[in-house]
Amino acid sequence: MLVALRDAIRRGEIYVEGGRRWCNPEDDLPGDFESARTVYYAAIRRPEDPKESFTGLKRRMTDGLDRLSAALADGSAGGVKVTTRKGEPWITVPKLEPLDEPTGFQALKDEVVRRWGVLDLLDVLKNADFLTGFTDEFSPVAAYERIDRAVLQRRAARAVRPGHPHGHPGDRGDRRARRE
DSSP states (O other), X not given: OHHHHHHHHHHTSSOOTTOSTXXXXXXXXXXXXXXXXXXXXXXTTOOSOHXXXXXXHHHHHHHHHHHHHHHHHHTOSTTOEEEEETTEEEEEOOOOOOOOOOTTXXXXXXXXXXXXXXOOHXXXXXXXXXXXXXXXXXXXXSSSOSSOHHHHHHXXXXXXXXXXXXXXXXXXXXXXXXXX
8 A cells, every 4th residue: 555655646646735855746837837838838849739749759669669670680789689588578788899088088187187186086076065065955865864964974074085185174084073
């Protein structure tokens, strides 16, 4: 029963009153949607008739599957094969050869090293998050968070690079710092 309830919430058949993520889908529509419906559909380049939209989608999917089937039959699918694995159909795609490095890419890397030295991606992300707070826009996988986000960010800064000179402000790598 709970699985059916979860699936109905995800599909938008039922909603959580006052909820943000699983709110009433009608509340997401602009206030003038009914009067300006044509304008909104034109803005997203979709026909107003859902049958027309699904007919076009079905046609494109059928055409694509027909092309794939023909390519598999004549061997021009680039190594893609349909086999079975544990008794189930399985699509196998071969590994691609690495592409040549783009022109000027080495010069770009050399300039970055010349200006800033070797950068650690984790340091860059940590500092970008400190300056912009972009991780505040992430939503947790769990239903709720047990740890305050500011505390979590400080702990992550210490765990990633304790005492690193480019660490989070206030993080000096002091392992005797008070526990949070």
